Amino acid sequence: MEIVVTGRHTQIKQRFRDVTENKMNRVTAIAPDAQRAQVVVTHEGNPRQADTAKKVEITVIAGRTVVRAEASSTDEFSALDLALDKLTLRLRRSRDRRKDHRRGYTNPQPVDLGVVEPPAEPEEPAEEPSNSPADAVAGDLGPGESVEVQVGDTPIVIRRKLHIAEPMSIDEALYEMELIGHDFFLFVNKETNRPSVVYHRHGWSYGVFEIDTPENVEKSK
Template sequence: MEIVVTGRHTQIKQRFRDVVESKMNRVTAIAPDAQRAQIVVTHEGNPSRADSAKRVEITVIAGRTVVRAEASSADEYSALDLALDKLTLRLRRTRDRRKDHRRGYTTMEPVDLGAVEPETAEEEAAAEEPNNSPQAAVASDLGPGESVEVQVGDTPIVIRRKLHIAEPMTIDEALYEMELIGHDFFLFVNKETNRPSVVYHRHGWSYGVFEIDTPENVAKTK
């Protein structure tokens, strides 16, 4: 499995890279078909958030499955452990779903989000340069997998926009994807209505669905 470690606003020490190499055996033990792991370490510069100064994001690509997890802590080593715990739990769920499928149960095919490319030094430098214009985060055209990040003036607010290409899916498939990446919501295009939609956690095992459409399109269906 290819392992890529990059840093945002921080330098990655060789000792941390060695720890990552050794601990990623947990991933290959559960998902032997894993092809690539992208680990991104981000430093939070706000002194008031010292207990979560380091954030570790892990993205694993195994076949057509993309699984993500992230965690924050006072240092990158404990954040790595927390993120790995979440990741291995989601990988086990994926493995169990595959077993159910072989037993004859119906399961959903995860969406291929494409390979996660490490950011270049130029991209990281551009992300650090504030232009005082939040509109810049949504005004420019993006290609698949590309992202743009701007800081709003002198505030700590950062707006990040990224383009994903995905085939329309059912609500059940969207719920499955949401569980894999560990988010409380998931944006998708509903296969049955062709509308931009969002599934989200409510409480317990309860979920909600938002669909978005224009008045003109709604009028056409009446």
């Protein structure tokens, strides 16, 4: 498995790289088909946040499955341990789910079609804003690519990203959301062919939000 360790606002010491490569054996033991692991260490410079001064994000790609986990602590080593604990738990769930599907068993998740609550945007690497509105067209981006555009002379920055969404069921979308550790997941509902979002509300309660145009709704009547 390829392991890539990078730092944001911090230098990565060789000792941390060595420890990371050694501890990532836990990943290959659970997911032998894992091809790549991206480990990102972020330093928080605010002294008031010393307890979470180091954040470690781990993203593992195993076949078509992407599993992600992150954790913060006083130092990068303890943050790595916490993130790995979360990651290995999600990898075990993924492995067990594949076993259940091979047996012909699926475990549906409860879905609550409630009032949509705006999900939090996941933190991602900062990028240099562009001043050209044309650069913000998602159609000009490649899969996974993103761009930031500053609105005139205002401090407002709009970030756009192209996400390739494969058609899937609501249950599959909930599963993918849990694997990457986000509060929401964007997908195309294969039953309705509509752009949709599943999101976590509270406890074991989830919601799903679908988008359509008035014209399409009228046609379907």
